[in-house]
Amino acid sequence: xxxxxxxxxxxxxxxxxxxxxxxxxxxxxxxxxxxxxxxxxxxxxxxxxxxxxxxxxxxxxxxxxxxxxxxxxxxxxxxxxxxxxxxxxxxxxxxxxxxxxxxxxxxxxxxxxxxxxxxxxxxxxxxxxxxxxxxxxxxxxxxxxxxxxxxxxxxxxxxxxxxxxxx
Amino acid sequence: xxxxxxxxxxxxxxxxxxxxxxxxxxxxxxxxxxxxxxxxxxxxxxxxxxxxxxxxxxxxxxxxxxxxxxxxxxxxxxxxxxxxxxxxxxxxxxxxxxxxxxxxxxxxxxxxxxxxxxxxxxxxxxxxxxxxxxxxxxxxxxxxxxxxxxxxxxxxxxxxxxxxxxxxxxxxxxxxxxxxxxxxxxxxxxxxxxxxxxxxxxxxxxxxxxxxxxxxxxxxxxxxxxxxxxxxxxxxxxxxxxxxxxxxxxxxxxxxxxxxxxxxxxxxxxxxxxxxxxxxxxxxxxxxxxxxxxxxxxxxxxxxxxxxxxxxxxxxxxxxxxxxxxxxxxxxxxxxxxxxxxxxxxxxxxxxxxxxxxxxxxxxxxxxxxxxxxxxxxxxxxxxxxxxxxxxxxxxxxxxxxxxxxxxxxxxxxxxxxxxxxxxxxxxxxxxxxxxxxxxxxxxxxxxxx
Ligand SMILES: Cc1cc2nc3c(=O)[nH]c(=O)nc-3n(C[C@H](O)[C@H](O)[C@H](O)COP(=O)(O)O)c2cc1C
Ligand code: SF4
Ligand code: FES
Numbered sequence: 296x297x298x299x300x301x302x303x304x305x306x307x308x309x310x311x312x313x314x315x316x317x318x319x320x321x322x323x324x325x326x327x328x329x330x331x332x333x334x335x336x337x338x339x340x341x342x343x344x345x346x347x348x349x350x351x352x353x354x355x356x357x358x359x360x361x362x363x364x365x366x367x368x369x370x371x372x373x374x375x376x377x378x379x380x381x382x383x384x385x386x387x388x389x390x391x392x393x394x395x396x397x398x399x400x401x402x403x404x405x406x407x408x409x410x411x412x413x414x415x416x417x418x419x420x421x422x423x424x425x426x427x428x429x430x431x432x433x434x435x436x437x438x439x440x441x442x443x444x445x446x447x448x449x450x451x452x453x454x455x456x457x458x459x460x461x462x
Numbered sequence: 463x464x465x466x467x468x469x470x471x472x473x474x475x476x477x478x479x480x481x482x483x484x485x486x487x488x489x490x491x492x493x494x495x496x497x498x499x500x501x502x503x504x505x506x507x508x509x510x511x512x513x514x515x516x517x518x519x520x521x522x523x524x525x526x527x528x529x530x531x532x533x534x535x536x537x538x539x540x541x542x543x544x545x546x547x548x549x550x551x552x553x554x555x556x557x558x559x560x561x562x563x564x565x566x567x568x569x570x571x572x573x574x575x576x577x578x579x580x581x582x583x584x585x586x587x588x589x590x591x592x593x594x595x596x597x598x599x600x601x602x603x604x605x606x607x608x609x610x611x612x613x614x615x616x617x618x619x620x621x622x623x624x625x626x627x628x629x630x631x632x633x634x635x636x637x638x639x640x641x642x643x644x645x646x647x648x649x650x651x652x653x654x655x656x657x658x659x660x661x662x663x664x665x666x667x668x669x670x671x672x673x674x675x676x677x678x679x680x681x682x683x684x685x686x687x688x689x690x691x692x693x694x695x696x697x698x699x700x701x702x703x704x705x706x707x708x709x710x711x712x713x714x715x716x717x718x719x720x721x722x723x724x725x726x727x728x729x730x731x732x733x734x735x736x737x738x739x740x741x742x743x744x745x746x747x748x749x750x751x752x753x754x755x756x757x758x759x760x761x762x763x764x765x766x767x768x769x770x771x772x773x774x775x776x777x778x779x780x781x782x783x784x785x786x787x788x789x790x791x792x793x794x795x796x797x798x799x800x801x802x803x804x805x806x807x808x809x810x811x812x813x814x815x816x817x818x819x820x821x822x823x824x825x826x827x828x829x830x831x832x833x834x835x836x837x838x839x840x841x842x843x844x845x846x847x848x849x850x851x852x853x854x855x856x857x858x859x860x861x862x863x864x865x866x867x868x869x870x871x872x873x874x875x876x877x878x879x880x881x882x883x884x885x886x887x888x889x890x891x892x893x894x895x896x897x898x899x900x901x902x903x904x905x906x907x908x909x910x911x912x
Contacts, residue, residue, distance in 0.1 A: 314623040316537075316580070319663055324645030325628050329587065357645075364647040364817075365628035367587045382550045384750060384807040385706045388799050421631070421811045422549040422750075423588050426791070427704055427712035436590040 298342050304334050308350065320351050324361055327351065328368055337377070338369035366420065374409040374416035374452045378402075379433040382419045385426035394430040394442045395419065401451060414458065415451070464731075465692055467674070467680040467700045469716045469759040472560045477678050478595065480602035483563040489608060491682040495571045496614050499682075504575040508678060510686030512698035517543055517634070517671030518749065520773055523678075529658040531666040538666045539577035541643065542675055544585040545627055545634035549750035549811060550791025553702035554672035555826060556714040558585075558592050561676070562599035568675040570608060571682055573620045576668055580621055584639050587628040596624050596809060616909040631815035636669040637661075638817065650863035651818050673702050693719040697772035701790055707745075708796035712736035719772035723747070724761045726771050727794065735881055740796040743901055744880075747776055748788025750808050751868035753875030754801070755785050781875070797901040801883050805876040806834040812869035826857040830873055837884060840891035847884050851877055 300308055307330055315322040327347055328339065335343045339362055348355040349445075362368045380395050399405060403417050409416040425431045428440035439450055483489075495504055510525030510626025530538060542565070546554045558565055565583075573581045585593050600622050603609045604820040611619045625643055627633050633642045637651035640662050677699060681689045690698045697719040706712045709727065711734035717726065726732045727742065736742050742757045762769055764783035769775050773787045795804065813827035830853055833846050855868040861867070877884060883901070887894040 314582075315626070316663070319644070321645035322625075322643060325587070325642065326626055329626060329628065350644075353645075360647055361645065363628050365587070367629035382807065383811050384746075384804050385550050385793050387807045388707050388795055388804060420629075421814055422547060424546050424552045424555050424586065425548050426552055426706035426793070427714070428552075429706065429712075433588055434783075438588075 298335055298340075298346050300330075300334060304330060313352075321353050321357070324351060324353070324358065325365070328358070328362060332368060337373050337375075338371060362428045372409075373416050375458065376414060376434055377416045377418055379420045379423075381421065381423050381425070381429070381431055381433075383422040383426075384421070386429040386431065389426075389429035391430040394432075394444075394447065397444050397447055401447065414454070464718045464721065465700060466716050467560070467689075467692075468557065468676055468702065469714075472556075478560060478562060478599070480563060480599070480606055483561075484606075488563055489567055491679045492567050492570050492608060493614065495682050496574055496616050496618065501575050504571065504682065507681055507686035508575075511677075511681040511689040512676065512686075512696060512700075513677055513681060513689070514696070514773065515671055516673035516677070516790070518548065518703065518751070520787065523674050525669060526658070526670070527572075527576060527668060529656070530668055531659045532577070533666070535667055538577050538581065539662045539668075540569065540573050540576050540581045541636075541639065541662060541667055542581065542583040543634060543636065543639060543669050543674055544583050544589070544672045545631075545639060546589075546672070547586055547631040547634050547815075548789045548791055549808065550706055550746060550793040551704055551749050551789040553704040553705075555589055555592055555788055556704070557672055557676055557702065558589075559595060562595050563603065564646050564676050564679055565596070565672060566599055566608070568605050568678045570613070571619060571678050572668075572670070572675050573622075574616075574618055578668075579619050580623065581623050582643060582644055582662070583622060584633070585624060585626055585697065586633075587626045590626065593624050593626050599813045600624070603907040619807065621773070629812075630817075632817045632863075632865055635865065638863065639669060640667065647817070649819050652862055652864075660824055662742070685873050694770070694772055694773055697774060697787075701771075701787070703771065703790045703792050705733050705792040707792075707794035708737050708740065708799070709794045710737050717771055719770070720773050722761075723769045723771055723776075726792075733792075733794065736794070736796050738796070740798065741901055742794065742803065743797045743799055744795045746785075746791075746795075746872070747771075748786045748794040749791035750793070750811065751871055752786040753781055753784070753824075754795075754804075754879065755875075756879050759783055759879070760785075767810055781871070782878075785875075798898060800838075801876055801880040802834065802838050802887050803831075805873060806831065806838050808872045809834050809869070812865065816865060816869070817863075819864065820861040822857045822860045823869065826853050826866070827869050829853050830869070834873075837887050840887070840895045842884075842888045843884070844888055846888070847877060847881065 306354045311326045348358045373397040406419045430442045431440040513523045514520040631647045632638045633648040638648040641649045657667040745752045745760045763778045776787045778784045808830040813831045818824040856875045857866045858870040883899040
């Protein structure tokens with residue numbers, strides 16, 4: 296088994312399961328899957344799900360059936376930055392279609408695809424609870440709201456800079 | 463300016479922190495409840511206040527609390543529903559983001575009243591930063607003796623736990639939420655048993671919305687009777703409305719439910735009118751699930767009376783000519799919006815979010831999306847409109863949970879009030895791909911029968 300939480304992640308795991316009563320550790324499954332996804336490169340390979348099952352002492356199938364139900368878990372590798380753009384009614388009437396088309400053009404990918412350099416993935420998602428600040432998208436743990444074409448350009452440039460700075 | 467009970471202090475710098483919240487009168491209600499009031503007295507005040515659930519169904523909160531079973535030796539739980547995923551709704555996020563301690567205080571009082579030593583906040587997974595704000599507030603509250611063991615020397619222990627969901631609208635439905643909190647798929651349970659008898663881990667459980675639980679703070683502070691004097695009829699207290707769409711000032715507003723819909727849309731204190739000087743075409747006044755209304759029926763009821771922003775007035779006329787207060791997600795559409803397309807995005811949403819347990823919902827939502835897509839792409843037949851009507855009718859009332867109804871209503875209302883726009887799409891297939899039906903007669907004053 297190569298996938299494992301490091302010490303810091305293990306401490307967080309213990310904090311998460313402590314929220315639930317004795318014998319009800321399965322309740323921590325959703326939070327622990329978030330932790331696993333964040334720890335193992337932004338997605339959940341089978342190996343990661345099996346590891347979580349072992350930690351929580353439940354059957355692997357109990358993890359798979361949950362991981363496939365919720366839209367935030369990625370079951371395939373994704374880019375370093377995932378643009379999850381809201382396409383539901385309120386965002387649509389506030390111009391999300393133009394923004395989606397513009398991102399597609401700038402990144403030269405279709406929804407569901409990742410750029411060749413592995414940097415960006417474009418996903419179309421349903422209402423994120425930011426309808427008054429539309430058009431919007433979620434990138435990682437933050438919301439980018441009131442999107443315009445200029446703002447999209449600036450955001451893409453910002454993430455490219457981040458990667459350059461890390462290398 | 464209307465009365466503000468929840469957001470009064472939202473703009474005070476630093477109100478997110480314990481010190482400022484406390485200095486501004488925070489935790490005074492909790493102190494009063496825990497030190498001076500009996501459990502029965504707290505429940506009584508909430509009953510007297512007339513507070514109705516703010517999550518969408520509008521069920522009286524005090525009554526719900528009094529249903530909780532109290533078997534000897536079995537722990538009970540309060541669960542705060544912060545799943546907020548109904549399109550158009552973003553009020554709970556605002557409350558939690560800016561006034562986390564108001565929610566914590568409300569949760570403390572409510573947990574005390576219900577006897578919940580472990581209370582959970584189920585927050586939608588995407589609100590990750592809001593979950594962090596709540597975690598930080600819980601640490602502060604614990605440090606200052608408002609959470610933990612033997613709170614204020616009363617012998618009452620209470621801990622609040624933040625539980626992040628992972629992207630599923632259905633987990634806002636209370637039994638799906640409980641399943642999800644148990645680490646399972648969000649499949650709603652068949653009721654009965656109701657959560658008040660067998661909920662989380664089969665223990666007695668009360669699930670309430672964020673705003674409902676926050677409202678307990680002003681109720682305890684001012685007393686249920688005083689709270690009930692605000693508003694009108696059975697719409698007591700204040701309500702948070704999240705307004706979005708084609709308006710000048712989208713945002714979260716606290717209203718006292720005596721304001722007219724027209725004032726809410728056009729006054730500068732609230733939505734500030736339709737953006738770009740355009741005309742109002744339609745509105746979905748209570749979150750995507752409630753019936754859409756054309757401008758004329760929105761501003762006035764079928765009887766020609768002014769429509770107000772409260773439970774009774776918004777539903778005046780039933781589904782034939784009215785709508786619902788719902789979750790308070792107020793979605794405004796201007797003259798350039800296409801009803802077919804708007805309905806299509808909502809149908810896609812419900813198809814995506816159906817848990818798939820019941821065939822009418824699982825299959826019906828898929829078919830509705832396909833047919834609407836066909837009409838939208840200029841390939842519709844006249845018979846498709848009747849087919850849509852037939853499908854929505856077969857979903858409604860035939861499913862385990864109300865998501866089926868929630869998917870059916872928007873389609874039904876769109877056809878009911880905008881049938882001519884659907885027909886126009888079908889009769890003008892090519893034209894419908896390049897232009898819009900527009901406003902037509904929707905803004906005309908409605909005919910008042912003599
Ligand atoms: C499909 C569906 C989604 C729901 N989503 C939410 C939600 O996000 N937040 C919420 O408070 N209630 C939601 N509800 C209503 C809850 O089932 C429940 O009635 C509510 O949390 C009770 O709290 P209240 O009485 O304080 O409103 C939803 C209901 C359904 C059927
Ligand atoms: S109505 Fe839809 S969402 Fe609700 S239980 Fe049935 S299939 Fe699931
Ligand atoms: S519709 Fe896009 S955030 Fe709600």
